Amino acid sequence: MTEPAKAARRRGPALEQAILRAAADELLESGYPGMTMDNVAKRAGTNKNAIYRRWPHRPALGVAAYKLLTTTALDLPDTGDLRTDALELLRRANSHLASPLGEILRSLLSQLSQEPELLTELRDQSGTDGARPWLTILDRAITRGQAPAAARHPRTATVPIDLLRNEFVTRGVPTVPDEILTEIIDTIYLPLLRGYRP
Structure with missing residues (x-):
């Protein structure tokens, strides 16, 4: 019986997006006070070092994750007044x-x-x-x-x-x-x- 193939190791943008998505999900579930680097790493399937290489501290990751959640095209009012x-x-x-x-x-x-x-x-x-x-x-x-x-x-x-x-x-x-x-x-x-x- 052959062993199951290991999941390909994510790098670069793929890993960054996985971390951001995990942080965004943590924000949605627990808010910023409940968002820990440990929880984000576990949810993203990576380690804290991979996070800290991209975001130096929790505030940087929290704000980036919030921005991910709120990035939508804004239809501005234009009534002429x-x-x-x-x-x-x-x-x-x-x-x-x-x-x-x-x-x-x-x-x-x-x-x-x-x-x-x-x-x-x-x-x-x-x-x-x-x-x-x-x-x-x-x-x-x-x-x-x-x-x-x-x-x-x-x-x-x-x-x-x-x-x-x-x-x-x-x-x-x-x-x-x-x-x-x-x-x-x-x-x-x-x-x-x-x-x-x-």
């Missing part, structure tokens, strides 16, 4: 943060004080990706003459989403009421944009 587009985009972000995937992000954010590397990883992974939807709707508004070109800056464009995240982190709410979303757009974001001068 900056206020309507910004409010709709903020409502979608609120729905996401209130969803199971949003719970994972909130669990990542809740660990910032224990694992300072998380903040760096969240910033690095987001990069310009997090600002892109907001810059897109702002660019459209600038083209239509609804906002000054001087207002085009990633920090300015993302004020609504930053304030929304702050609501989740500081208030610990499961979702942010719509009146607060409207307040963010009407009393902070739009006046901020109008305050820029060419």
Whole structure:
């Protein structure tokens, strides 16, 4: 009787994807606090050294796995009105943060004080990706003459989403009421944009 053939050893991108998928599954089952490198290695069928060669610490792997779970094409609102587009985009972000995937992000954010590397990883992974939807709707508004070109800056464009995240982190709410979303757009974001001068 011949022995069964051993599974081919995974290397490179195949192993990396297996680890990421395992980490994503751990996030879905246990959240970030329950995601351990041991559990990810066991689920991926590899060892911790293989993980650490690719991700130097748990925050790096946790954020990369979260990004894997949330990488989808975003259909941006384009109504011809900056206020309507910004409010709709903020409502979608609120729905996401209130969803199971949003719970994972909130669990990542809740660990910032224990694992300072998380903040760096969240910033690095987001990069310009997090600002892109907001810059897109702002660019459209600038083209239509609804906002000054001087207002085009990633920090300015993302004020609504930053304030929304702050609501989740500081208030610990499961979702942010719509009146607060409207307040963010009407009393902070739009006046901020109008305050820029060419």
